[in-house]
Ligand SMILES: Nc1ncnc2c1ncn2[C@@H]1O[C@H](COP(=O)(O)OP(=O)(O)O)[C@@H](O)[C@H]1O
């Protein structure tokens with residue numbers, strides 16, 4: 006396994022002032038865990054909770070997750086192994102708030118590579134159904150689950166649909182093809198199972214030859230290469246290369262006429278194609294946490310998919326993420342965001358459909374709207390594009406990542422950088438370090454923005470939760486508390502807190518493993534799994550004991566604790 010990440014080498018945990026007291030924490034009697042509750046869950050006695058020493062790094066320096074070293078206590082509380090290492094290394098005021106999504110592809114689908122990404126801070130693994138076959142996707146999804154089960158991570162899985170986009174074929178198995186200035190290439194809708202002769206490209210959409218006209222421009226991958234249509238010959242469209250570039254297998258195609266995207270028959274294609282529905286069934290069966298829908302045009306398709314998932318998978322809760330990557334999506338932006346469980350600013354295709362210079366302001370608009378409507382938002386595509394080939398990003402890329410972090414997007418996403426690039430771990434490391442630095446800068450400068458959060462609640466009870474969260478976040482900033490603890494059944498109260506973007510981290514405790522994985526996508530939340538209890542006092546006692554035993558909180562730390570069951574708020578020092 007690659008062990009480049011610093012967090013692999015477990016730092017010495019913070020030393021208690023009296024080292025001998027480390028194993029006998031002075032827990033006041035009213036905070037002592039209730040044995041009858043704990044005994045159900047723990048093989049160890051309640052007093053043992055306070056005496057789990059930290060695992061030593063093994064001789065080769067590889068970090069042994071605490072949960073693996075202490076399976077008994079881990080049965081009561083569980084946190085992502087990577088987050089735990091980060092918490093101990095940086096202290097919890099400096100944990101990373103911005104979440105990281107990595108697209109998995111040929112360079113990262115192996116168990117060791119996936120583990121290296123998880124150690125490096127990957128919160129969500131994305132598989133793109135445009136590429137690879139179902140067996141390959143199944144292998145990746147199961148490998149992530151295995152990593153979670155065996156190594157103590159809680160990486161969520163996102164499946165991204167292919168959608169009805171127009172794209173080129175597989176280039177007959179070639180890794181790429183170079184189009185030179187002035188060359189004439191044929192784009193054909195003739196089906197072909199065999200490799201095509203040189204300079205003939207297969208197009209997946211039958212209406213292609215009908216949609217284009219001589220004089221149209223054809224953009225490959227949003228402008229990585231460009232052609233002009235010179236003539237149509239039945240199913241073949243002859244084009245002259247006007248901007249040379251590299252053609253990659255299954256590269257996306259957009260047709261432009263008189264300065265805007267052509268929307269002819271292709272606009273009638275369904276958002277979710279028949280192949281997508283099969284992929285969605287597959288995703289439901291494999292238990293993915295999120296399904297991202299490509300080229301969403303309206304809220305209707307999101308609602309439809311959500312009902313389908315509810316009918317198909319009783320009890321499971323798969324988040325439906327809307328990808329904003331077309332002009333239609335921009336027209337119906339607010340209703341799409343309201344209908345979805347989260348959004349991707351899919352700048353790759355978006356930048357192929359609208360003038361590039363409009364992308365930054367639209368990104369900011371979408372990020373703000375998602376925050377207002379309390380939906381997690383992911384900024385995606387080309388964040389570190391040069392790192393597909395080079396070990397260092399460009400300064401401009403670092404500035405772009407910084408801007409997304411500064412906008413306080415929930416998450417950043419790697420595509421080619423982690424799917425097929427040469428430096429996936431390094432790219433993730435850049436996202437991690439830039440996020441940490443910009444978040445710290447923001448706190449140091451006390452850049453509390455004046456963003457007025459509008460009311461998002463749909464019922465009076467929701468309104469109470471929302472007010473509690475708004476007040477808790479404000480109190481947390483004004484009092485300089487170390488953390489907000491939120492006990493949440495369905496994750497809603499945790500997301501309302503995240504929406505306030507407080508200065509301190511939010512520890513979210515839930516007894517649902519799927520809620521825990523889904524909270525991974527939201528800004529500033531550190532999701533914990535905690536065995537079930539409706540009794541707040543017992544929850545607090547157990548949490549303090551368990552977290553103290555793991556060196557994750559210390560006596561005297563100031564916390565605000567919220568519960569969605571009780572709709573309560575308390576301020577207290579860790580005993
Ligand atoms: N499962 C996969 N198998 C092979 N290649 C992949 C896979 N996933 C991603 N890739 C590669 O990574 C690139 C970037 O990924 P992504 O942005 O998700 O796709 P696209 O470029 O099609 O929008 C793809 O163009 C493709 O070359």
Ligand SMILES: C=C(OP(=O)(O)O)C(=O)O
Pocket residue numbers: 133135165299328330349350351352353354355385386420
């Ligand atoms: C994230 C995007 O979608 P995909 O990678 O599936 O094209 C995008 O277009 O930016």
Ligand SMILES: [K+]
Pocket residue numbers: 133134135165166167168299
């Ligand atoms: K896709």
Ligand SMILES: [Mg+2]
Pocket residue numbers: 299330351353354
């Ligand atoms: Mg796209």
